[in-house]
Amino acid sequence: MSFSNPQDRYRCFRCGLSDRVEKAEVSQRIESPRPPVFGTPLVYQSPWGCFSGGFVFLSFVAFLFLLVAYIANASSLIGNPQDILPSLLVSLFFSIIAVFVVIHHTQKAKNDRIEVARVNAEQSNRNKVVQKVYDHEKYIYDQLYYCGRDNVVFILEKPETCVPVSEVERLYQTL
Ligand SMILES: [Zn+2]
Numbered sequence: 001m002s003f004s005n006p007q008d009r010y011r012c013f014r015c016g017l018s019d020r021v022e023k024a025e026v027s028q029r030i031e032s033p034r035p036p037v038f039g040t041p042l043v044y045q046s047p048w049g050c051f052s053g054g055f056v057f058l059s060f061v062a063f064l065f066l067l068v069a070y071i072a073n074a075s076s077l078i079g080n081p082q083d084i085l086p087s088l089l090v091s092l093f094f095s096i097i098a099v100f101v102v103i104h105h106t107q108k109a110k111n112d113r114i115e116v117a118r119v120n121a122e123q124s125n126r127n128k129v130v131q132k133v134y135d136h137e138k139y140i141y142d143q144l145y146y147c148g149r150d151n152v153v154f155i156l157e158k159p160e161t162c163v164p165v166s167e168v169e170r171l172y173q174t175l
Pocket of ligand 1 (some may be wrong): 012014015016151
């Protein structure tokens with residue numbers, strides 16, 4: 001086959017003619033591969049909020065304040081440390097809870113960060129695969145010609161690629 005005449009290049013491998021042949025994307029008879037849609041990555045959210053942060057802060061401040069007051073009273077003859085003791089014990093109780101809150105939130109923050117990174121890495125890998133598949137299909141699609149007489153597609157100079165339109169997916173998978 002000589003390609004000196006450009007028309008020859010567009011000949012359908014089924015009917016041998018070029019009059020009903022056009023680029024697949026021009027013919028619009030074959031759907032262009034759909035571009036991949038990527039989900040938005042997860043965003044890490046701190047477990048700390050106004051309530052938990054405020055509770056921990058106030059518990060520690062109240063305990064320290066009452067402790068200092070208790071020591072001051074105990075070390076001087078002014079005031080009775082026993083008056084402060086109940087409040088000091090209550091603030092100690094809340095401070096112990098606050099310590100558990102800090103431990104729990106610190107652990108949760110660490111785990112959440114790891115989980116978000118893991119999920120996002122997985123998603124990123126999936127996106128890369130999906131993008132690669134799309135790029136390949138688009139690369140093939142952009143080379144396809146369509147013959148309206150035979151309802152076939154093919155790539156120029158590659159007779160083995162001539163298949164019915166319904167089998168275009170096979171080209172994507174095998175080429
Ligand atoms: Zn044809």
